[in-house]
Amino acid sequence: MRILFLLSAYAPHRYGGGEVSATNLMRWLAAHGHEVSVFTMAGKDDHEIRGAEDAGISVWRLRNRHPYAFWEHHFAPRWKKPLWYLLDHADPLNRRLMSEVLEQVRPDLVAIHVVSGLGYNTFYEIAKRDIPAIYFMHDLSLICTFGGFARHEQVCKSRCLHCRAVSFARLTALRRIPRLGICSPSRAIMAKVRETTRLDDARCRVILNANAHPQPTIQHTASDFVRFLYFGRLHVSKGVAILLEALAGLADQFRFSVKVAGTGPEEERLRKAYANAHWCTFLGYRSQEVISDLIADSDLLCAPSIGWENSPGVVIHALSQGLPVMASDAGGLSELLVDNQNGRLVPPGDVVAWRRALQSVLLDPDQLAQWRAGAQAGSSRFDQDALGEQIYQFMLDTIGAASWR
Numbered sequence: 335m336r337i338l339f340l341l342s343a344y345a346p347h348r349y350g351g352g353e354v355s356a357t358n359l360m361r362w363l364a365a366h367g368h369e370v371s372v373f374t375m376a377g378k379d380d381h382e383i384r385g386a387e388d389a390g391i392s393v394w395r396l397r398n399r400h401p402y403a404f405w406e407h408h409f410a411p412r413w414k415k416p417l418w419y420l421l422d423h424a425d426p427l428n429r430r431l432m433s434e435v436l437e438q439v440r441p442d443l444v445a446i447h448v449v450s451g452l453g454y455n456t457f458y459e460i461a462k463r464d465i466p467a468i469y470f471m472h473d474l475s476l477i478c479t480f481g482g483f484a485r486h487e488q489v490c491k492s493r494c495l496h497c498r499a500v501s502f503a504r505l506t507a508l509r510r511i512p513r514l515g516i517c518s519p520s521r522a523i524m525a526k527v528r529e530t531t532r533l534d535d536a537r538c539r540v541i542l543n544a545n546a547h548p549q550p551t552i553q554h555t556a557s558d559f560v561r562f563l564y565f566g567r568l569h570v571s572k573g574v575a576i577l578l579e580a581l582a583g584l585a586d587q588f589r590f591s592v593k594v595a596g597t598g599p600e601e602e603r604l605r606k607a608y609a610n611a612h613w614c615t616f617l618g619y620r621s622q623e624v625i626s627d628l629i630a631d632s633d634l635l636c637a638p639s640i641g642w643e644n645s646p647g648v649v650i651h652a653l654s655q656g657l658p659v660m661a662s663d664a665g666g667l668s669e670l671l672v673d674n675q676n677g678r679l680v681p682p683g684d685v686v687a688w689r690r691a692l693q694s695v696l697l698d699p700d701q702l703a704q705w706r707a708g709a710q711a712g713s714s715r716f717d718q719d720a721l722g723e724q725i726y727q728f729m730l731d732t733i734g735a736a737s738w739r
Contacts, residue, residue, distance in 0.1 A: 335369070335729070336441045337371070337445055338373060338435065338439050338444045339370065339444075339445045339447060340452055340456070341353060341357075341374050341447050341448055342374065342448045342451035342452055343448065344372055344393070345357065347405045348405065349448075351647040354622075355543035355544075356445070358544060358718070359445070359544050359725065362544055362546070362719075363722070363726070370390070370391050371435075371441070372392070372394065373394045374394070374452075375395070375396075375400070375403055375452055377403040377406075378403070380397070383396075394435045394438075398428055399421055400421050400451060404448070408569065408598065421453070422450060422453050423500070423504070425453060428452065428453025428455050431452075432456035433459050443732065444460050444466070445468055448472065450475065454508075455507055460511050461510035461511045464513070465511075466732045468514075468732055469508060469515070470517050471518040471519075471644070472519075472644055473523070473644055475504070477530050478493065478497050480497075493530065501530075513733070513735050515537045515538075516539070517540075517541055517725065517728060518539075519543045520665065520666025522665045522666040522668070523642065523644045523645075523665060526642060539724075541725055542645055542650070542715070544718045544725055545647055545651075547625075547654055549626060550626040550630035551623075551627055554630045554631070559588075560590045560591075561590070561593070561634075562593070562634050563592070563634070563652075564592065564593070564595070564596070564636050565596050565620070565635075565648055566637075567598040568596050568598030572598075572600075573638035573640045574600060575607075577592075578594075578604065578608055578614065579685050580685050580688035580689040581614070582608070584689060585613050588693075590613055591613050591615070592614050593617055593628060594616050595618070595619070595620045595625065597618055601616070601618075604616070625651065626651075626655065629651065629657045632657060633702050634658055634660055634695060634702060634705075635649065635652040635658070635677075637649055637659060637661035638662055639661070639662045639664055639667070640682050641665075641682075643662070643664055643667050645669070649661060649671075653670065653716070657709060658676055659676065660677055660678045661680070662679070662681070662682035662683070663681060667679065675705070675708040676708035678691055
């Protein structure tokens with residue numbers, strides 16, 4: 335099968351879990367004999383690429399008129415963002431570039447993963463050629479401009495006018511594709527989208543992302559103090575500030591450590607706030623191989639997200655290696671965690687609740703061994719081959735489906 339992936343940020347550029355999951359699926363499909371191509375965005379310092387092979391994947395890296403690249407979005411000046419959104423939905427160059435790639439690749443199916451930065455109006459070119467497509471729902475971008483249904487450290491109670499307008503444009507373009515599948519790794523995210531828009535029941539599937547993670551090079555060993563870990567984007571929606579504030583209130587009573595791996599717009603502020611905290615270490619960006627070793631050298635992963643999470647790769651990475659997780663009870667996280675079995679669920683955005691939950695672990699660290707056993711017992715559900723086969727079967731079903739229009 336010839337499969338074209340749409341992915342705004344592709345190696346060597348990086349952004350979030352959606353890009354990691356898409357890359358994992360691409361590599362799995364290529365390893366199983368499929369012809370895989372990726373259409374991605376060129377940054378200002380990139381050379382355009384038209385079909386060059388990279389590890390068995392054909393790369394189309396083209397430049398459009400967006401004022402900055404997708405992976406620079408959170409650092410871009412505020413005044414540039416309205417223009418960026420306008421071009422992302424209306425610039426005809428987006429469609430011309432998509433048309434060029436479709437004519438050259440001639441895919442049997444288009445896998446739409448992250449299209450912000452490539453242009454949502456590119457969907458019209460897919461529809462015009464009646465090419466089957468699957469939209470992989472990595473977040474709530476179909477109904478929320480920012481993807482997490484949260485702003486300013488608060489979960490949104492309803493959609494603002496801006497999100498309604500952007501959602502209308504995105505969904506109008508997506509619905510033009512005659513043979514369309516919708517795939518979400520969590521039931522919660524699928525249900526949230528369906529609260530506000532119509533999706534065809536027969537074309538929706540809930541399948542975990544087919545990820546694979548490097549094996550650690552070290553073994554987990556016991557420690558005489560609890561070692562907390564956070565890794566991921568340092569963005570306000572991820573709640574890292576809440577985690578560190580909660581731990582700061584416990585530092586005088588307990589001995590513990592927390593390692594924070596990742597980069598993002600909150601990094602500088604957090605580093606300044608906790609520069610003198612002996613219990614906190616900022617590691618910056620670390621590769622997946624290093625993350626696996628950090629997981630092996632930790633006792634509890636913390637995922638204090640404020641907004642609606644889908645099925646975070648960081649949580650699955652930890653659970654697949656037997657590391658228990660304390661996470662916000664938001665979005666799809668409750669589908670991965672069973673309270674007091676493989677971790678703990680905590681109300682999102684609540685510093686006091688997080689401090690109490692962390693304190694309970696510090697008062698009774700022996701419970702971590704029970705949670706670790708629960709995480710290890712459930713790790714087989716993240717097997718890449720089993721999940722990859724499910725997604726591939728959904729691709730075949732979508733190709734063979736009759737038009738819903």
